[in-house]
Amino acid sequence: MTPSTTTTQRRAFNDGITRFWTFAAPAYDARCLQRWVYRPAQDEAIAALRQHGSRRIADIACGTGILADRIRRELGPDEVYGVDMSDGMLAQARRRSADVRWMKGPAEQLPFEDGFLDAVVSTSAFHFFDQPAALREFHRVLAPGGLAAVATISPRQLLPVQLLSASLSNPAHNPSPADMRSLFDGAGFEISDQHRVRRPVWTQVVSDLITVGIKA
Numbered sequence: 001m002t003p004s005t006t007t008t009q010r011r012a013f014n015d016g017i018t019r020f021w022t023f024a025a026p027a028y029d030a031r032c033l034q035r036w037v038y039r040p041a042q043d044e045a046i047a048a049l050r051q052h053g054s055r056r057i058a059d060i061a062c063g064t065g066i067l068a069d070r071i072r073r074e075l076g077p078d079e080v081y082g083v084d085m086s087d088g089m090l091a092q093a094r095r096r097s098a099d100v101r102w103m104k105g106p107a108e109q110l111p112f113e114d115g116f117l118d119a120v121v122s123t124s125a126f127h128f129f130d131q132p133a134a135l136r137e138f139h140r141v142l143a144p145g146g147l148a149a150v151a152t153i154s155p156r157q158l159l160p161v162q163l164l165s166a167s168l169s170n171p172a173h174n175p176s177p178a179d180m181r182s183l184f185d186g187a188g189f190e191i192s193d194q195h196r197v198r199r200p201v202w203t204q205v206v207s208d209l210i211t212v213g214i215k216a
């Protein structure tokens with residue numbers, strides 16, 4: 001069977017993203033980048049997991065594994081998985097921890113059986129995904145009552161460059177709060193929480209949002 005044009009475009013896009021992150025991996029763990037840009041969203045994901053009491057958790061697009069490793073150390077669940085497409089990012093993740101199970105794969109086609117997990121989190125990566133496909137996949141791999149928490153860039157106002165990229169149908173896009181609710185709803189989740197990621201005022205140039213859904 002010949003793959004559709006959309007599938008081929010998505011595959012080419014994913015290959016480009018993978019190459020970029022493999023190249024960028026060595027710079028990714030810089031302390032100030034982590035502290036001011038990425039950590040606030042990770043804090044929100046951990047708070048959602050703590051409240052849910054999840055025991056078998058996967059961090060999707062885990063990058064160099066900072067969040068997955070924090071989940072293991074701070075929450076002590078039974079199993080933690082980190083999934084990413086980039087070999088470079090995963091190589092750093094493997095050096096970080098031997099207690100997380102690192103796996104290679106795209107968010108849109110996760111390496112888990114149906115209903116295997118009770119929580120899926122993803123931070124600072126959702127804008128790269130085929131968003132409806134990834135959320136459907138999160139729903140598939142969760143057991144009933146399972147939690148999905150996604151923190152993503154969601155500008156308060158669309159910048160001209162984003163309007164341009166939307167009009168050029170760039171597959172990377174930054175959903176509004178309403179878009180996120182509709183994506184979660186479309187994948188079958190009941191939304192249990194949505195709020196702006198709490199971050200220090202001087203880092204609010206990063207405008208991100210966390211949405212939490214439960215598989216009924």
Ligand SMILES: C[S@@+](CC[C@H](N)C(=O)[O-])C[C@H]1O[C@@H](n2cnc3c(N)ncnc32)[C@H](O)[C@@H]1O
Nearest residue numbers: 021061062063085086089106107123124125128
């Ligand atoms: C900005 S980093 C975020 C890493 C980590 N989640 C964090 O909060 O630090 C984006 C990551 O998303 C991964 N990625 C992008 N698209 C992906 C996809 N479709 N499936 C899996 N991983 C993906 C990249 O390889 C990269 O490691």
